[in-house]
Amino acid sequence: MKLSSRVSWFLLAFGVWSWIIWITFVKNLWKDGSGLAFDDAGDPTAYFWVHLTLAVVSFLLGTGVGLIGFRSVRRLREEAAGDAAAVGSRTANE
Template sequence: MRMSRGVSLFLLIFGIWSWVIWITFARNLLASDDAWNPDGSPTSFLVVHAALAVVSFVLGTIIGVLGWRGWRAARRDSNR
């Protein structure tokens, strides 16, 4: 399947955006008072949101890689 340059660029930007947003979220999550019990152990709030962040990092990476590969393939095809 071939992707247009526009679709590839969208996927690449989405992958980068996902990383920027979730890094910010993870920093805020770790600094939140709701993330830690008084004894210093993580709360279920932290565990659930950390899992969401990890899944989003993985999906953002996959989507970004697909966009990058599509962009390179479209560029290579246009040079022929």
């Protein structure tokens, strides 16, 4: 399946956004001082594990979506370069 340039760039941007958001989220979760993520003894709570799982799964899905967008953008650029080279060789032969 061939994706449009707009969709390809959106998917790539979504992947980058996921990296920024979910890595930041995990850092903040790890430093949580409100008592939600860690109990008084410093042990992780169920809140911590649920949100860490959510973050890891979302990060992996975002990475997959970003890779699809990256591959599609790269393919579109290669096709555009190939088309430009074909046009250039046709005009040189005429």
